[in-house]
Amino acid sequence: MNKFFLEIITPEKTFFRGEVESVNIPSIGGSCTILAGHQPMVFATEPGSLLITADGVTREAFMSEGFVEVRPDETVAFSEAVEWPEDINERRAAEARERAEEQLRRNRSAAEYRLNRAALQRAFARLRVKNHNHME
Numbered sequence: 001m002n003k004f005f006l007e008i009i010t011p012e013k014t015f016f017r018g019e020v021e022s023v024n025i026p027s028i029g030g031s032c033t034i035l036a037g038h039q040p041m042v043f044a045t046e047p048g049s050l051l052i053t054a055d056g057v058t059r060e061a062f063m064s065e066g067f068v069e070v071r072p073d074e075t076v077a078f079s080e081a082v083e084w085p086e087d088i089n090e091r092r093a094a095e096a097r098e099r100a101e102e103q104l105r106r107n108r109s110a111a112e113y114r115l116n117r118a119a120l121q122r123a124f125a126r127l128r129v130k131n132h133n134h135m136e
């Protein structure tokens with residue numbers, strides 16, 4: 001399978017940099033799969049599961065809000081936070097979920113509702129990625 005260069009950057013670090021066969025990115029309105037030769041485009045991401053396939057192996061990670069630029073020679077993704085399953089703190093995500101649910105029950109302004117909805121989406125996505133990849 002043809003490869004292309006992928007770079008995933010957060011405010012804190014370069015999360016991933018290397019040749020891949022494909023990447024599946026959580027985007028608004030569904031996930032988006034990028035293969036070599038994809039037409040150039042820019043799109044927004046939303047919290048969810050990121051799948052990177054390199055050397056025939058697919059790994060899953062959590063990816064938060066951000067955006068992606070697909071260029072002819074490489075794909076670059078910028079996100080607030082990206083975490084491998086082993087780096088996700090399950091208790092912290094569960095607490096974030098409880099906080100967001102509690103705030104949503106209080107029924108505040110539309111702006112607060114949107115923030116709490118997004119926080120809840122991040123917490124659910126982290127918990128899903130962690131649970132998919134539990135090593136017994």
Ligand code: ATP
Nearest residue numbers: 064081082083087088089090092093096119122126
């Ligand atoms: P919290 O309310 O727990 O901070 P959040 O969704 O608001 O959650 P983010 O703004 O997405 O947090 O991330 C802020 C920083 O904290 C990032 O560096 C992110 O990687 C890290 N982070 C947030 N939650 C977790 C978690 N459950 N496990 C590991 N790292 C986390």
